[in-house]
Amino acid sequence: MSTIxxxxxxxxxxxxxxxxxDVTRGYERDMMPTAPNGTALAVVLPGTVAEVQAVVRACAAAKVPIVPRGAGSGLSGAANAVDGCVVLAMTRMNAIVEIDQDNRVAVVQPGVxxxxxxAAVEKHGLFYPPDPSSYDWCTIGGNLSTNAGGLCCVKYGVTSDSVLGLEVVLADGELLRTGRRTVKGVAGYDLTKLFVGSEGTLGVITQATLALRPLPQAPGTTVAAFSALETAGEAVSRIVREGLVPSLMEIMDAASIAAVETHLKTELGAGRGCAALLLCQSDSGGEAAARELRAIEQVCRDAGADLVHTTFDPAEGSLLLAARRAVLTALEVYGALMTDDVCVPRTRIVELIAACEQVSAEVGLRVAVVGHAGDGNMHPTIVYDPDSADEFRRANVAFNAILAKGLELGGTVTGEHGIGKIKREWLEREVGPVAMRAHRAxxxxxxxENLFNPGSMFSMP
Structure with missing residues (x-):
């Protein structure tokens, strides 16, 4: 130990x-309370690529596991320590190396x-789309490792859709460069996408080349309230069917609406008996945005919305979006949170939310559902008393029942949070033995030597 x-x-x-x-304990787990974690031998904070390489080589020589970590905002346990490991915290490597306005490219270190x-690229009239709910403190390295999504996925895609190339320190300490800076490029295997979403199990990302977009105009916002889940689901399906692509389309169930209204001490305009709230934005600008939101308004009314309201006031739109982002914070007053991450076909969203209501009744715990209706990625959140072993057990029962329902509906057990250390058996159940054999290969x-984040995603023989 002293040698390493x-x-x-x-x-x-x-x-x-x-x-x-007392210090290292704060680096040993992320935000998912059910994910297991071990005790780290040490936490190391490198400042340069050369230091990362030296750490990896030292750990390889001593056969010490390495767990890469960003800000710890994850919800799957992917950054959780294993016993005797070195937690490699990448937050000191936080430089924005380059912003190339002409080619719409940014080069950044993982701790940004x-x-x-x-904010930095906005000053150049540019836009980096991925926006996880923790975007005000999560790091790019963590986003890359889990292939994070966010509220804008419906129009702009997830993190991997904005990554052109990477620099990665491999298990032998060598530096691998993947990808390109050009708009197009198909030379060789797509190693960039292989590393994005790999949860630190294949190497340590030390730099990323990211594609940027022109800065969109301030969005217009439409909110629609529905007294029945079915009518909200019909509205989502029709919006997609008619080829409308808002920059954001979020859904909140009754439990989420009630929690946010209490937390913010305001009314969202849904009124009593509201079963679902649909929030859409268009950043197309000018008449194009107005036309898009008018079409969405009409779809919502035709589907049976009880209230539809559109605003082009940025302040009002920001308040509505802030209410959506405040759901998890609003739920925390009721107890500890176990947030699930299930993605289903958009036509099956209502069935998933209804199933969550049934699970809530069966386990006797509050389950609130909020999610990205535009891509079917839902976040059912189970609230439980952290001091009650029985409620913790029931919360786990609910968590797994929701995952099972997601698969039954033709979905996936994770849309953006990753597998980590809480869904390993679910990965095998979803992808099957042939795919798992390929993963392990x-x-x-x-x-x-299985030293990079061992036990995350899946176990090795």
């Missing part, structure tokens, strides 16, 4: 190697906070 610690201190300096248990990048090729 000496090697780590030589690699990054004494101050960047943390061993005090998502919101900081968005890829892992063995890049990390033959």
């Amino acid at each position: 610690l000496d090697d780590l201190r030589e690699a990054v300096g004494d101050s960047a190697v943390l061993v005090d248990p 906070v998502n919101l900081d990048l968005r 890829v892992k063995a090729a890049f990390d033959p």
Whole structure:
């Protein structure tokens, strides 16, 4: 142990190697309360690519596992420590290396906070689309590792849709460069997309080349209230069927609406008996946005909305969006949260929400559902008393029942949070034995000693 610690201190300096248990404990888990975690040997905070390479080589020589970590905002346990590991916290590597306005490209280190990048490129009239709910503190490296999504996925896609190339430190300490800076490029295997979403199991991302878009205009916002889940679901299906592509389309169920109204001490205009609230935005600008939102308004009315309201006032639109983003915070007053992440075909959203209501009744716990209606990615959140072992057990029962329902509806057990350490058996159940054999072969090729984030996503033989 003393030898590896000496090697780590030589690699990054004494101050960047943390061993005090009171300090390291704060780096050993993410935001998912049910995910297991171990005790780290040390937390290392590298400042350069060369330091990352030196740490990886030292750990490889000592056969010590490495768990890469960003800000710890994840909800799958993917950044959780395993016993005796080195947690490689990448937050010091937080430089925006380059913003190329002409080619709409940004080059960034993994510790850059998502919101900081968005603010920096906005000054150049550009836009970085991925916007996870924790965008004000999550890091780009963590977003890359889990292939994070967000509210704008319906129009702009997930993180992998904005990544052109990566620099990755491999298990032998060598630096791999993947991808390109050009708009097009099909030379060789797409190693960039292989690493995006790999949860730190194949290497340590030290730099990313990201595609940017022109800064959209301030969005117009439409909110529609429905007294029945079925009519809200019909509205979503019709919006998609008619080829409308809003920049954002979110849905909140009755439990989410009630929690947010209490938390913000305001009314969202839904009125009593509201079963679902649909929130849409268009950033197309000018008459194009007005035309798009008028069409969405008409679809909602035809589907049976009780209230439809559209605003082009940025302040009012921001307040409505803030209410959507405040759901998890609003629920925290009722207890601890276990947030699920299930993506189903958009035509099956209503069935999933209805199933969550049934699960809530069966386990006797509050389950609130909010999600990205535009792509079918729902986040049922189970509220429980953290001091009650029985409620914790029932929350786990509910969590797994919702995953099972998602698969039954033709969906996936994770749309954007990742597999991590809480859904390993569900990954095998979803993709099957042949795909798992391929996963393990890829892992063995890049990390033959199984030292990068072992036990995340799946186990090795």
